[in-house]
Amino acid sequence: GExxxxxxxxxxxxxxxxxxxxxxxxxxxxxYFPWYKQELGKRPQLIIDIRSNVGEKKDQRIxxxxxKTAKHFSLHITETQPEDSAVYFCAAILGSNYKLTFGxxxxxxxxx
Amino acid sequence: EADIYQTPRYLVIGTGKKITLECSxxxxxxxxxxxxxxxxxxxxxxxxSYGVNSTEKGDxxxxxxxxxxxxxxFPLTLESARPSHTSQYLCATQRNTEAFFGQGxxxxxx
Numbered sequence: 001g002e003x004x005x006x007x008x009x010x011x012x013x014x015x016x017x018x019x020x021x022x023x024x025x026x027x028x029x030x031x032y033f034p035w036y037k038q039e040l041g042k043r044p045q046l047i048i049d050i051r052s053n054v055g056e057k058k059d060q061r062i063x064x065x066x067x068k069t070a071k072h073f074s075l076h077i078t079e080t081q082p083e084d085s086a087v088y089f090c091a092a093i094l095g096s097n098y099k100l101t102f103g104x105x106x107x108x109x110x111x112x
Numbered sequence: 113e114a115d116i117y118q119t120p121r122y123l124v125i126g127t128g129k130k131i132t133l134e135c136s137x138x139x140x141x142x143x144x145x146x147x148x149x150x151x152x153x154x155x156x157x158x159x160x161s162y163g164v165n166s167t168e169k170g171d172x173x174x175x176x177x178x179x180x181x182x183x184x185x186f187p188l189t190l191e192s193a194r195p196s197h198t199s200q201y202l203c204a205t206q207r208n209t210e211a212f213f214g215q216g217x218x219x220x221x222x
Contacts, residue, residue: 032209034209034210034211036211040152043202043213043214043215043216044155044202044211044213045213046210046211049209049210087152087153089155091211093209097162098143098209099143099160100143100145100206100209100211101157102154102155102157104154105152105153105154105155107152
């Protein structure tokens with residue numbers, strides 16, 4: 001069925017290092033790929049997104065890349081800080097009803 | 113202020129009780145979702161709706177039901193609560209491509 005796979009499920013890095021989270025999707029018609037951040041005890045919130053007509057998008061320390069041929073996209077966080085610690089979810093619009101489907105999430109821990 | 117309101121925020125209830133978790137939105141969005149989430153874990157889709165009188169079951173069988181009589185309101189009902197239902201329940205809406213989440217209801221079944 002239509003789904004979004006996300007890896008890794010947990011990621012631990014030292015402050016200042018980079019973190020990369022990867023996702024793959026099944027529906028080749030998908031054209032929108034957002035990333036959500038959920039801090040402890042809070043609701044998920046959109047942090048960045050990318051549409052299929054571009055290969056990369058940056059916003060300060062975060063960037064997303066998209067490879068439509070391979071059907072995968074990635075979140076890159078540079079110069080990580082303790083406040084980046086959270087669960088990150090990738091998502092894709094799948095199917096003719098434009099249903100937003102989430103990956104299983106990645107728990108990122110940034111160690112001071 | 114346009115937002116998604118979930119009530120109650122916290123609920124402790126006995127096994128076998130019937131409960132309804134409320135979700136209301138003032139954003140005017142057609143698509144709405146219910147997710148079950150354990151702390152720091154995956155968002156399990158349990159129900160979704162594309163508009164009034166439209167409801168679909170999600171990937172997780174949670175023994176719950178929903179209704180969508182009005183655009184603003186998408187309540188979730190558990191007919192007979194069990195300890196396995198202990199979790200956080202998140203309601204969300206979708207406008208075009210973006211999802212917006214409520215603050216959640218943390219349910220404990222004892």
